[in-house]
Amino acid sequence: xxxxxxxxxxxxxxxxxxxxxxxxxxxxxxxxxxxxxxxxxxxxxxxxxxxxxxxxxxxxxxxxxxxxxxxxxxxxxxxxxxxxxxxxxxxxxxxxxxxxxxxxxxxxxxxxx
Amino acid sequence: xxxxxxxxxxxxxxxxxxxxxxxxxxxxxxxxxxxxxxxxxxxxxxxxxxxxxxxxxxxxxxxxxxxxxxxxxxxxxxxxxxxxxxxxxxxxxxxxxxxxxxxxxxxxxxxxxxxx
Numbered sequence: 238x239x240x241x242x243x244x245x246x247x248x249x250x251x252x253x254x255x256x257x258x259x260x261x262x263x264x265x266x267x268x269x270x271x272x273x274x275x276x277x278x279x280x281x282x283x284x285x286x287x288x289x290x291x292x293x294x295x296x297x298x299x300x301x302x303x304x305x306x307x308x309x310x311x312x313x314x315x316x317x318x319x320x321x322x323x324x325x326x327x328x329x330x331x332x333x334x335x336x337x338x339x340x341x342x343x344x345x346x347x348x349x350x
Numbered sequence: 351x352x353x354x355x356x357x358x359x360x361x362x363x364x365x366x367x368x369x370x371x372x373x374x375x376x377x378x379x380x381x382x383x384x385x386x387x388x389x390x391x392x393x394x395x396x397x398x399x400x401x402x403x404x405x406x407x408x409x410x411x412x413x414x415x416x417x418x419x420x421x422x423x424x425x426x427x428x429x430x431x432x433x434x435x436x437x438x439x440x441x442x443x444x445x446x447x448x449x450x451x452x453x454x455x456x457x458x459x460x461x462x463x464x465x466x
Contacts, residue, residue: 241392269453280354280441280457281393326392330453335405336381336445338453340392 239264241329243341251349256314258344260327265305268330272301272312275324275343284325285312317348352376354458356442362464368430371461374423375444381405383455384417384427385441393441399425432465439463 240263250256260270269288273281285301287294287310293302298315314321324345328338355374363369375382380401385393396415398406401422410417414433419425429436439462443455 246390271453278439278460278462280459281443282457283454286452286454328392328453335398336383336453336455337395337398337406338393338455340394342390342392 239267239329239331239339241327241339241341243325243327243344245344246342247345247347249347249349250317252317252319254317256312256317256321256346256348258312258314258325258327258346260310260312260341262308262310262329262339264331265308266332267305268332268334270301270303270310270330271328271338272299272310273326273328275326277323281326317346319348319350322346322348352456354442354444354456356440356458356461358461359459360462360464362466363432364466365433366431368428369432369463370429371427371440371442371463373425373427373442373458375425375442376446376456378446379444379456380422380447381445382419382425383443383445384425385443387439387441387460389438396427396440429463432463434465437463437465 271286272284287303300313324343326343328340382399384396387393397417399419439460441460442458
């Protein structure tokens with residue numbers, strides 16, 4: 238059974254620092270991996286989706302890498318801002334799972350001014 | 351921009367009472383998902399519909415939970431009777447026919463349930 242782990246569970250950084258969020262998964266037979274953002278009491282917004290054949294994906298200040306063989310993904314957020322404060326979740330899609338995502342528990346990020 | 355609509359946003363109930371949540375997916379999205387997210391945890395799939403048919407309900411506690419999507423559009427998730435451990439955020443998501451196998455889901459704002 239696929240298990241997705243995110244460490245640390247919480248992170249606090251001063252504004253301007255780069256953020257590094259980690260995600261690991263136990264079964265490398267994935268179709269893709271996504272990073273989501275969740276604001277308190279809200280739903281999930283997809284940030285980046287990396288296909289299993291890709292090594293990284295970039296969008297603005299966000300960059301996500303994927304090392305399928307070692308079961309790891311990292312989300313980098315450059316020059317963090319207070320508006321980046323949120324919980325970040327990673328989710329993997331197993332092959333032949335018909336769209337069923339397996340989520341990690343998330344990393345809660347606080348960026349202090 | 352099209353959104354997944356959910357109601358109510360918040361529900362407080364006493365244990366043993368019945369509760370219901372409603373979800374209206376993005377127009378044209380044939381696949382609909384109900385996820386449960388307990389505080390501090392990631393979302394867990396409860397039930398998945400393809401049109402009006404259930405594709406996966408393996409994690410749905412069928413003794414107290416039920417879900418339906420009668421006309422293949424909007425959906426209702428019901429809990430009867432509610433228990434303290436049901437306190438969670440209930441998230442609805444949908445995906446279009448072209449992306450159902452890619453994990454590209456659109457989530458609603460969720461319904462927060464508190465059971466006293």
